[in-house]
Amino acid sequence: MDWKPDRESQLPVYKQIAQYLEQRISNGEFPSGTPLPSERLFAKELGVNRSTIVAAYEELHGFGIVERLQGKGTIVSRNIWGRQSKRIPNWGKLIETGSFLPNTAMMRTIRKESSDVDIIDLASGELSPDLSASQYFREIMSNQDFNYHVGYDHPQGNVKLRETIAKHLKEFRTIPATSSSILVTSGAQQALYLIVQCLLQPGDAVAIEDPSYCYSLPLFKSAGLRAFLLPVDDQGINPDDIVQLHKQHRIKMVFLNPNFQNPNGSFLNLERRKRVLEISSYYGIPIIEDDPYSLTAFDQSHVPTLKSLDQNGSVLYVSSLSKIVASGLRIGWIFGPQTVIERLADAKQQIDFGHSIIPEWIANQFLSSDDFSTHLHHLRESLIFKRDKIVFSLYDQLSDQIDTLVPEGGIHIWCKIRADVNEQQLLKEAIKRGVVYVPGSVFGTQKGYVRFTYGRVQEEQIEPAISRFADALRSMTRDK
Known part of the structure; x- marks a missing residue:
């Protein structure tokens, strides 16, 4: 989210948030009946306490702009500004019935969590900024x-x-x-x-x-x-x-x-x-x-x-x-x-x-x-180093709990978890500890696998990332 509350403003933060949401509701970004972000996730996105979001939602509720539904969260009022007697598009039904299917809920969660600056990203299948060709692009655009x-x-x-x-x-x-x-x-x-x-x-x-x-x-x-x-x-x-x-x-x-x-x-x-x-x-x-x-x-x-x-x-x-x-x-x-x-x-x-x-x-x-060959050589050397570092971390911290297929190229490493664990709960525990990856079932029918991607993660983050995953896995196996 690009918008953030102004900490220097005389207007309380919760009122700024309420006004921001009211503006988005009034211009149709959040139509009648649309769920608003959960208090926890919205607070995380804006970098505020959850109580601040609760206060903002209560402010909107007091004006009749939103409804608070037990067990369902907060939605834009279904009768906002007298609209109940008017026919408006049922956007919720339309987005559910389109022929082009959305990504799975798990993939949407992973994508959302990957954007968090406090999360170590072992999920995104791309290169880190230092491995991309950005410097060459700048030279091309400046000199040619x-x-x-x-x-x-x-x-x-x-x-x-x-x-x-x-x-x-x-x-x-x-x-x-x-x-x-x-x-x-x-x-x-x-x-x-x-x-x-x-x-x-x-x-x-x-x-x-x-x-x-x-x-x-x-x-x-x-x-x-x-x-x-x-x-x-x-x-x-x-x-x-x-x-x-x-x-x-x-x-x-x-x-x-x-x-x-x-x-x-x-x-x-x-x-x-x-x-x-x-x-x-x-x-x-x-x-x-x-x-x-x-x-x-x-x-x-x-x-x-x-x-x-x-x-x-x-x-x-x-x-x-x-x-x-x-x-x-x-x-x-x-x-x-x-x-x-x-x-x-x-x-x-x-x-x-x-x-x-x-x-x-x-x-x-x-x-x-000729820069392409130079870049390719650097890329391979860096990926080998990252691959070796993540393999060492896995063997050092989880040799008794996982089996690893060591790749000879690419940016992914595939691991089999020996214990029988709930993969959704394991992902949740890992995210809670500050690391995100992709569970194996996203890619097929095999259960008990995880994919770690080492292309994007910074070298110094690899060991703590595996340590956080190891803590999450042990918290699951201790409960059995």
């Missing part, structure tokens, strides 16, 4: 001339950037590509959204990994798809599971994250990769390869993507700069058959009239410079 037209660009994205991405794919990922078969997207998530909306129909069956990032996305359910699960071990999926699912459900598409998979960090071995492509070609099943992490390989070896092994045009390749450069740049891409790319570009144009030229310009200048 921007001479692009600031208007609508090509539906597939700026041509120069697509040419640079094609060169990047060949040099860093051994994927021969041309600019005409690349679509620039607002990160990989928009790429997945376009694929689901344009290439599939309600009722179609798709296969996703279990666990996987895709499992956490409501977009599959929103599109009316039937998602079937491919179990993932420390070597990735078993390709023959695709065959079994296809025989039972006529799978239309397979979504895979084969390189340092999110969340468990597994790497699909070469034999399995070749088998996946054989199955894809035999049954005509397209593969969507989501590849945010292959360039983070800690041994700096070349990681063969599925697309680099694809000889039949079976793979749609999705990647971005979010996990290796900066998430806020919002530059991702899809590479695949040109007819598919043109179809997806047409849909993207309907949504946003194409990508903004300014981040495209910055991305093009950075990707085409």
